[in-house]
Amino acid sequence: MLKIWGRTNSVNVKKVLWCAEELGLSYERVDAGGPFGVVDEPTYRALNPNGLVPVIEDDGLVLWESNVIVRYLAAKHGAVHLYPAGAAERARLEMWMDWVASSIMEPYRQLFWNTVRLAPERRDHAAAEKGLQDLRGLLAIADRALSKQPFLSGEALGVADIPLGCVAYSWFNMPIERPDLPHLQAWYQSLTGRPAYQKSVMIPLT
Known part of the structure; x- marks a missing residue:
């Protein structure tokens, strides 16, 4: 197993x-x-x-x-609906996955740790604010992509959506001021209707 x-x-x-x-x-x-x-x-x-x-x-x-x-x-497991077989199509999805790793995760970490995870007396508010400002600009990139298609992967959920989808739950549930990113919001709402997302991602932020 x-x-x-x-x-x-x-x-x-x-x-x-x-x-x-x-x-x-x-x-x-x-x-x-x-x-x-x-x-x-x-x-x-x-x-x-x-x-x-x-x-x-x-x-x-x-x-x-x-x-x-x-x-x-x-x-x-042959899940071509999540991860297509073609090299070009796989690369397009992997691009978004690697973008989250290389661009999103560090500002996200600074924001999340200094807003949620660390005790109040240990928080670095300047680092949290910088993380927030950086994420606002970065998530606008995803919002523009999602204005053209319902998922980062295309017309249906795929592996491209999984890394940012996990970050999105924290983004939309932290006590922060979020910019209006309507396409990102609609995408996130679609994720919240998936039982697998509800079980694995939508747990209390700690």
């Missing part, structure tokens, strides 16, 4: 759990990271030398890096 290591409140773990739920996979999840520890234990470092979550074990294969895991699961 597929084994997923990671705590449920991690955005990167949520990607893998959401994908697994969309695919209807049976899996075992093991708490790791944050208050659960585990990630510094030698047995875990043998799986992921970075000491981060998520990690999966699947039929003897060990993988880390959440976007890679999402693509692997979709490809292994």
